[in-house]
Amino acid sequence: MTEALLQTHSLRKEFGGLVAVDDVDFVVPEGAIVSLIGPNGAGKTTFFNMLTGVYKPTAGAVVFAGEDMTGKPPHAFTQRGIGRTFQNIRLFQNMTALENVLVGMHTRLKGTLFEAILRTPRVKHEEVDARVRARELLEFSGLRRKDNEIGRNLSYGDQRRLEVARALATQPKLLLLDEPTAGMNPQETAEFTDFVARLRSERGLTVLLIEHDMRVVMGVSERVTVLDYGEKIAEGTPSEIQKNERVVEAYLGTAAVSTS
Amino acid sequence: MRRRLRAAISAVWWDILGRLGLSHDRWTALPRTARRAVKAAIWTGISLLLVAFLGVWQWSALAIAAVVLVLVVPRYGGVTIRGRKVGRYIIPAGVLAIAITYPFYAYDANGVSPGLPQLPIFGTFPLMSTMVNMGIFSMMALGLNFVVGYAGLLDLGYVAFFAIGSYMAGWLASSQFSQVNLRFGGVGVIQGLTGIHISVWLVLIAAGIVTALAGVIIGLPTLRLRGDYLAIVTLGFGEILPIVARNGDSLGGFNLTNGTGGITPIDPPGFGNWFHHHLGLPANYGALGTTFDRDYFWTVLVLVLLTIFCSARLRDSRLGRAWIAIREDEVAAAAMGIPLMRTKTWAYATGAFFGGVAGAYYASYNGSSNPDEFYFQISVFILVMVILGGMGNIWGVILGACFLTYLNSEGLNNIGAWLNGHFGPGGSDFQVWHTPLDVPLYNFGIYGVILVVVMLLRPEGLIPSRRRAAEFHEGVHDQPLYDTAV
Numbered sequence: 001m002t003e004a005l006l007q008t009h010s011l012r013k014e015f016g017g018l019v020a021v022d023d024v025d026f027v028v029p030e031g032a033i034v035s036l037i038g039p040n041g042a043g044k045t046t047f048f049n050m051l052t053g054v055y056k057p058t059a060g061a062v063v064f065a066g067e068d069m070t071g072k073p074p075h076a077f078t079q080r081g082i083g084r085t086f087q088n089i090r091l092f093q094n095m096t097a098l099e100n101v102l103v104g105m106h107t108r109l110k111g112t113l114f115e116a117i118l119r120t121p122r123v124k125h126e127e128v129d130a131r132v133r134a135r136e137l138l139e140f141s142g143l144r145r146k147d148n149e150i151g152r153n154l155s156y157g158d159q160r161r162l163e164v165a166r167a168l169a170t171q172p173k174l175l176l177l178d179e180p181t182a183g184m185n186p187q188e189t190a191e192f193t194d195f196v197a198r199l200r201s202e203r204g205l206t207v208l209l210i211e212h213d214m215r216v217v218m219g220v221s222e223r224v225t226v227l228d229y230g231e232k233i234a235e236g237t238p239s240e241i242q243k244n245e246r247v248v249e250a251y252l253g254t255a256a257v258s259t260s
Numbered sequence: 261m262r263r264r265l266r267a268a269i270s271a272v273w274w275d276i277l278g279r280l281g282l283s284h285d286r287w288t289a290l291p292r293t294a295r296r297a298v299k300a301a302i303w304t305g306i307s308l309l310l311v312a313f314l315g316v317w318q319w320s321a322l323a324i325a326a327v328v329l330v331l332v333v334p335r336y337g338g339v340t341i342r343g344r345k346v347g348r349y350i351i352p353a354g355v356l357a358i359a360i361t362y363p364f365y366a367y368d369a370n371g372v373s374p375g376l377p378q379l380p381i382f383g384t385f386p387l388m389s390t391m392v393n394m395g396i397f398s399m400m401a402l403g404l405n406f407v408v409g410y411a412g413l414l415d416l417g418y419v420a421f422f423a424i425g426s427y428m429a430g431w432l433a434s435s436q437f438s439q440v441n442l443r444f445g446g447v448g449v450i451q452g453l454t455g456i457h458i459s460v461w462l463v464l465i466a467a468g469i470v471t472a473l474a475g476v477i478i479g480l481p482t483l484r485l486r487g488d489y490l491a492i493v494t495l496g497f498g499e500i501l502p503i504v505a506r507n508g509d510s511l512g513g514f515n516l517t518n519g520t521g522g523i524t525p526i527d528p529p530g531f532g533n534w535f536h537h538h539l540g541l542p543a544n545y546g547a548l549g550t551t552f553d554r555d556y557f558w559t560v561l562v563l564v565l566l567t568i569f570c571s572a573r574l575r576d577s578r579l580g581r582a583w584i585a586i587r588e589d590e591v592a593a594a595a596m597g598i599p600l601m602r603t604k605t606w607a608y609a610t611g612a613f614f615g616g617v618a619g620a621y622y623a624s625y626n627g628s629s630n631p632d633e634f635y636f637q638i639s640v641f642i643l644v645m646v647i648l649g650g651m652g653n654i655w656g657v658i659l660g661a662c663f664l665t666y667l668n669s670e671g672l673n674n675i676g677a678w679l680n681g682h683f684g685p686g687g688s689d690f691q692v693w694h695t696p697l698d699v700p701l702y703n704f705g706i707y708g709v710i711l712v713v714v715m716l717l718r719p720e721g722l723i724p725s726r727r728r729a730a731e732f733h734e735g736v737h738d739q740p741l742y743d744t745a746v
Contacts, residue, residue: 073594090592
C-alpha cells in the first residue's frame with residue numbers, strides 16, 4: 001500500500017455522555033478513493049468534522065501528511081490541503097458562483113488589506129489570475145457560463161457541483177465529500193460518480209466519501225470503512241464489505257442475518 | 261396588509277387615469293426612461309408646489325428641480341467615454357459637485373443663505389455646521405459598516421472608538437499635559453503655551469492607528485463570541501470607556517482625561533504659515549471668522565471620500581470577500597480556509613480606524629473632547645444610520661448618516677418650529693395645542709418610529725446592497741456550529 005495521507009489514531013468524540021465516535025483508527029492512503037459508510041446516526045459526519053477541525057476530538061489524534069493536526073482550527077486544515085463539502089449544502093447563498101469559488105481560493109491568495117486599498121500591481125495581477133482559474137474550475141465542475149449566477153438560484157445538482165468547485169479552489173490534496181449524491185436522481189448520481197473518478201485521474205486527488213448510495217460506494221471506491229454506533233465495525237474492499245456479516249447486521253438488523 | 265393597501269391604491273389610480281384615456285397598457289408601452297421621467301416629474305412638481313405654498317419661494321427652486329431631474333431620470337449605467345465605462349460614477353460625481361459647491365450657494369461668509377428657497381416644513385437648507393457633522397457621522401457610519409455591514413458582526417459599542425479618537429486629539433493637540441512642552445506643526449498655539457501640540461493631520465493618523473490597535477485589543481477576546489453574546493460584550497466596552505474617561509482625572513494621581521470637564525481647548529486644524537504662503541492653503545481653520553466652517557466642511561469631504569475609497573476597494577478584495585463569506589456562513593467560511601478570528605479582527609480594526617479618525621476630527625472641530633458626548637445612544641444612533649440606509653451599501657450608509665444627523669442637528673428643531681408656528685400658541689393656522697411643543701425632546705422616539713416604519717416597509721434599508729436585500733428576503737443559512745464546550 002502507498003503512504004498514508006490521512007491517519008487517525010483512536011479518535012474519540014463524546015457529547016456529554018454520548019460517545020459519537022469511539023476510538024476509531026482509520027487510514028486514507030495517498031491517491032485512493034475511500035468510502036465511509038454506516039447507518040444514520042453512526043457518527044460519520046461527526047468523524048468528518050473532526051477530520052476538518054470543525055470539532056475538536058475528545059481524545060486521539062488526526063495526522064495529515066505526517067503532521068499532527070489535532071486541535072488546530074478549521075482553516076489550518078484547509079491550508080494544509082483538506083478540502084470539504086457539506087452534507088446539507090452550505091454555499092454562500094447570496095454570492096455568485098464565481099465569488100463562491102474565489103472565497104475558496106482565500107488561503108492560496110496573498111493580497112493584504114493595505115495592498116487591496118492601494119491596489120498594487122501584484123494584487124491586481126493576482127485577482128485577474130484568480131478569476132481566470134475560478135472560471136476554469138467552474139468549467140471543470142460542469143458549471144460553464146454560470147459564473148454570475150447567484151448561489152441560491154442554481155439548481156440542486158449545480159449547487160452540489162459548485163460546492164465541489166469551491167472545495168477544489170482551496171487546492172486540496174485530500175477532498176472530503178459528505179454525502180455528495182444525497183437528493184440526486186440516478187442519472188445525476190452516475191454523472192457525479194464519473195466526476196469523482198475524474199478528480200483522481202485528472203487532478204491527482206485523494207478522495208474520502210461519506211455515502212449512502214451503495215452504487216456510488218461500490219462503483220468508485222477501492223476501500224470502504226463501516227461505522228456503527230461510533231465504532232469501526234469493518235474495513236476492506238467493497239466486495240469484502242458486501243459479504244461482511246456485521247455490516248449486514250448493522251444495516252438490516254440481526255433478524256436479517258439469522259434468517260439468511 | 262401593505263400589499264393589499266398598495267393594490268387598492270394602484271387600482272384607484274389606474275381607474276382614474278383609465279377614464280382620462282391613459283390606461284395601464286399605454287403606460288407600460290412607454291420606454292423605461294420616459295416612465296422614470298414622468299414619475300420624477302410628478303414628484304418634483306409636488307415638491308415645487310409644496311415649496312411655493314408652505315415654504316418661501318425662490319426661483320432657484322427650479323434650478324434645484326432641474327438638477328434633481330438630470331441626476332435621477334436618465335439611466336447612466338451604460339455610458340462610456342473612450343470605451344471606458346464611467347456610467348456608475350456619474351451620479352456620485354454629480355452629488356459630489358453639489359456638495360463641494362454647497363458653501364457657495366447655500367451660505368455666504370456671514371452665514372446668510374443668499375439664494376435657496378425655504379423647504380416646506382423642514383425650513384432652511386442645512387447649516388454649514390450641520391454639513392460638517394453629517395460628514396463626520398458619515399465617516400463613522402462607514403466605519404461601522406465594515407463591522408456590521410460587511411462582516412455581519414453586531415457591534416453596540418462603536419462609540420468607544422469615537423471616544424478614543426476624540427481623546428487622542430485631546431492628548432496630542434492641547435495643553436492637557438502641561439508637564440511636557442512639545443510642538444510639531446500645531447497651529448493657533450499662543451507663544452509660551454505648554455502641552456503637546458502636534459499638527460492635526462498627524463493627530464488624525466495617530467488617532468486612527470491607536471484606535472485600530474484598541475479595536476484589535478478589544479476584538480481579540482470578544483470576537484470569539486457569536487451573535488447576541490458579541491453584542492452584549494461590545495455594549496459593555498461601549499459603556500466602560502466613557503466612564504473611564506469621566507473618572508480619568510485622577511488615575512493614581514495622574515490627570516488623563518480631565519474628568520467631566522473634558523479636554524479643552526483642542527487646537528483647530530490648519531496647514532500653518534508655510535503652506536499658507538506657498539500653496540494658499542488655510543493656515544488655521546479656527547482663525548477665519550464666520551467662514552471657517554467651509555474649510556472644515558471641505559476637509560471632512562476629503563476624509564469621507566477617502567473612507568468611501570477604502571470601503572469600495574476592500575469590499576472587492578480578498579479580505580472583503582472573506583468578510584461577506586463570514587457574514588453568510590461562518591462554518592463554510594472556516595472550511596474554505598478563512599481564519600475567522602483574524603479576519604473578524606481586521607474588520608473590527610478597520611472599522612475602528614475610521615471611527616477614530618472621525619472622533620479626532622470631531623474633537624478638533626468642536627475644540628473639545630467631553631465624556632458627555634460618548635454615550636450608548638451614539639452607538640445606537642450610528643447603528644441605526646447603517647441599518648436605515650442599507651447595511652453593506654456605501655451610498656445607503658451615507659444617506660442614512662446624513663439624514664439622521666440632519667434631523668438630529670436641526671431638522672427636528674425646524675419641524676418643531678414649523679409645527680408650533682402653524683398649530684401652536686398663536687399659530688397662523690388653527691390652534692391645536694397651547695404650550696409650544698418641544699419636538700427635539702422626542703428625538704429618540706421619532707428615530708424609533710422612523711426605524712420601525714423603514715423596517716416594515718423596506719427591511720433591507722433605503723439603498724440596500726443587492727446581496728443584503730436578498731438575505732433579508734431569503735434568510736441567511738447560518739447555524740451555530742462550533743462546539744465551544746471543548
